[in-house]
Amino acid sequence: MMSNQTILVIDDEAQIRRLIGAALTRAGYDVIDAANAREAVALVASRKPDAVLIDLGLPDRDGLELVANFASKGDMAILVVSARDATDEKIAALDLGADDYVTKPFDTDELLARLRAALRRRQPAPAQPPVMTFGEVEFDADARIVRRKGIEVHLTPKEYALFALLAHDAGKVLTHAHLLRSIWGPAHETDNEYLRVTARALRLKLESDPSRPTLIRNEPGIGYRLNRE
Amino acid sequence: MIADHSSAHRPLWAIAASAMVLIGACVALGLLIAPWIGLANLAFIFLLPVVVMAGRDGVRVGLATAAAATLAFNFFFVPPTWTLHVASLDNVLTLVMFALTALAVSQFSARLKAQAERAERLAADSSKLAQLSVDMSKLRDEEELAALLMRCLADWSGAHVQLIAGDTLENCSLRLSPMDHSAAQWALSHGEAAGRGAAVMAGADALFLPMDVGRDKRWLAQFWRGGMQAPVANDDLSLIIQAVARGGDALNRARVAQAQAEIEARAQQDAMREALLASISHDLRTPLTGIRAGLDALEPDTAGVLAATRAEATRLERMVTNLLDLARLKANALPHASEVIDLTDVIDAALEALPNAIADHPAHVFIAPDLPLVRSDAVLLHHMLINLIENACKYSPDGAAIALTARYEDGDVLLTVADRGAGFPAQMGRDLFSLFQRGTNADRMPGSGLGLAVVDGFARALGLSVTASNISEPEKTGAIFTIRFPASLALRDKAMP
Numbered sequence: 271m272m273s274n275q276t277i278l279v280i281d282d283e284a285q286i287r288r289l290i291g292a293a294l295t296r297a298g299y300d301v302i303d304a305a306n307a308r309e310a311v312a313l314v315a316s317r318k319p320d321a322v323l324i325d326l327g328l329p330d331r332d333g334l335e336l337v338a339n340f341a342s343k344g345d346m347a348i349l350v351v352s353a354r355d356a357t358d359e360k361i362a363a364l365d366l367g368a369d370d371y372v373t374k375p376f377d378t379d380e381l382l383a384r385l386r387a388a389l390r391r392r393q394p395a396p397a398q399p400p401v402m403t404f405g406e407v408e409f410d411a412d413a414r415i416v417r418r419k420g421i422e423v424h425l426t427p428k429e430y431a432l433f434a435l436l437a438h439d440a441g442k443v444l445t446h447a448h449l450l451r452s453i454w455g456p457a458h459e460t461d462n463e464y465l466r467v468t469a470r471a472l473r474l475k476l477e478s479d480p481s482r483p484t485l486i487r488n489e490p491g492i493g494y495r496l497n498r499e
Numbered sequence: 500m501i502a503d504h505s506s507a508h509r510p511l512w513a514i515a516a517s518a519m520v521l522i523g524a525c526v527a528l529g530l531l532i533a534p535w536i537g538l539a540n541l542a543f544i545f546l547l548p549v550v551v552m553a554g555r556d557g558v559r560v561g562l563a564t565a566a567a568a569t570l571a572f573n574f575f576f577v578p579p580t581w582t583l584h585v586a587s588l589d590n591v592l593t594l595v596m597f598a599l600t601a602l603a604v605s606q607f608s609a610r611l612k613a614q615a616e617r618a619e620r621l622a623a624d625s626s627k628l629a630q631l632s633v634d635m636s637k638l639r640d641e642e643e644l645a646a647l648l649m650r651c652l653a654d655w656s657g658a659h660v661q662l663i664a665g666d667t668l669e670n671c672s673l674r675l676s677p678m679d680h681s682a683a684q685w686a687l688s689h690g691e692a693a694g695r696g697a698a699v700m701a702g703a704d705a706l707f708l709p710m711d712v713g714r715d716k717r718w719l720a721q722f723w724r725g726g727m728q729a730p731v732a733n734d735d736l737s738l739i740i741q742a743v744a745r746g747g748d749a750l751n752r753a754r755v756a757q758a759q760a761e762i763e764a765r766a767q768q769d770a771m772r773e774a775l776l777a778s779i780s781h782d783l784r785t786p787l788t789g790i791r792a793g794l795d796a797l798e799p800d801t802a803g804v805l806a807a808t809r810a811e812a813t814r815l816e817r818m819v820t821n822l823l824d825l826a827r828l829k830a831n832a833l834p835h836a837s838e839v840i841d842l843t844d845v846i847d848a849a850l851e852a853l854p855n856a857i858a859d860h861p862a863h864v865f866i867a868p869d870l871p872l873v874r875s876d877a878v879l880l881h882h883m884l885i886n887l888i889e890n891a892c893k894y895s896p897d898g899a900a901i902a903l904t905a906r907y908e909d910g911d912v913l914l915t916v917a918d919r920g921a922g923f924p925a926q927m928g929r930d931l932f933s934l935f936q937r938g939t940n941a942d943r944m945p946g947s948g949l950g951l952a953v954v955d956g957f958a959r960a961l962g963l964s965v966t967a968s969n970i971s972e973p974e975k976t977g978a979i980f981t982i983r984f985p986a987s988l989a990l991r992d993k994a995m996p
Contacts, residue, residue, distance in 0.1 A: 490848045
């Protein structure tokens, strides 16, 4: 039997650590916790957790520094838990390598769902399936072909680039700036309009109801994500 | 003014007397040495008074002295002596040569003198201006600077001086004569001197010098004095003009420094407010997180108590969010972005954020296919729409659908949320959005009325308008809330690489 996955909860509030810890334990994870950045760095080194939950408001260091630090190690899922409303902080966390974020107060089920998704993405795929499926849409990355209901959909190069980026990180929010940088180049990092127009065109071709998208979703002010289901 | 300046205005008798004395001394000296030297050499002695008088009192006095010296030379030394007759042609030549030389010498030395004076004056002027600059650079306050400048200008010109800010000219026009007012306006609009002693509007009583105190900001320095004298003497004009220009520079610098300081103070204040609100937000949300996580840990749900408590916790969260949003609005601590947004995303995200409300009240979404993108702040719009959707669900009968539309109308983009509730009394109009105002039949409805206040406040901050109306169809009731994006915020299709 596979051993339980270990989750490190980093939060300066003892009650929150206890309550999140209890929820994670019920879900079958091993939980360790840290009240500050110093403890967290030590625990990551000694226990090698599979995922960390970082509250950005830590007493001794900015949580974003920890995100960058842990992301550089590259072998654990990073979820940011923040009570802060600041959108730019969420964007910064995602750009620094966080897998996802949840805003306090959050739904326990939602937290667990996002954690599972992040852990799954981190697992080395035994063999990248040649064809990925997202609901009615199939993506054959090798052949560079996208099908909907089995029929090939013609995408423009930009539409294809956007879809491929989202599909390779399916389930993860990719920030607007990251997408613009990757598809149009660093000079167009703030030209949101390109992205909106391309995403809309992509939805018209791939969604069954483009006004109620289920595949290509947007997080206000942050970025796009491709739904796995 | 300058000490040696006064010598130019010595009384006539004093000038005449000194010329007499000098010429007399030459005659005496000439009589003494005449037996030993020739007439031509003797003439040189008589050039001395001409040089001295021209150098001291100017070219006219020099010419007069030259004439007098010629006569004296003729009278005392040119034979026949003691008469003004000249006997030999040779001596006529000597006398003519002497007269011409004296003429040239007087002009030459007068010019030298004038040049020396001008140089001295310029040196004095620039040292005064330098001192003024130094004095002004020590002052930070605009009013103190203006006072110093006025004192200095009054001192140097001897006239009354007043500084007038350009934009207040109309207010103080009552105290100016019509001529002065025209001159002031001319100086203000053309940026050149106008009025008495200037090239234009010389008929005015006062002189107005323009003073540029910053980009697109001009003041006037007004000079006047009683009587017939010009407010600023011609000789002083260049000094005064330069002093006014330096004053403008100093005032400009003070203004920029002051504005900079104000901006810094405001930024610091804003940052403190934002930090305070962020910390309050954290402090309020942390216990809510604990309560939510704790409720999720309790199972099984006896008689729906947990579900009800969870719903209450969610309500409390929404209220905390709305209160913080309102506090940010009131504190002007509401930074907002201007990004290009697809309203499809805003509607989708808002519905996703309200799973429970939508479970009870299915949402019908209609988005016009030709809907333009809009320029706005996605996060603030998200909060607005969440409040409108919650509001619509709150006032809808159980199970009744709500409708969301986004469409294009006469260049504007409209986002509407409609419910199937009882509507609201027509007379309430805009009151609906005022803080804590709720529909009259709202006593039994959950919610605090904060939501619509947030919607309205955010709309104003984003340059949008939001209105409420009742559905006016037979057999149907309900309210429609409309967010209107003016045409200036709607984006028509644009070429894309």
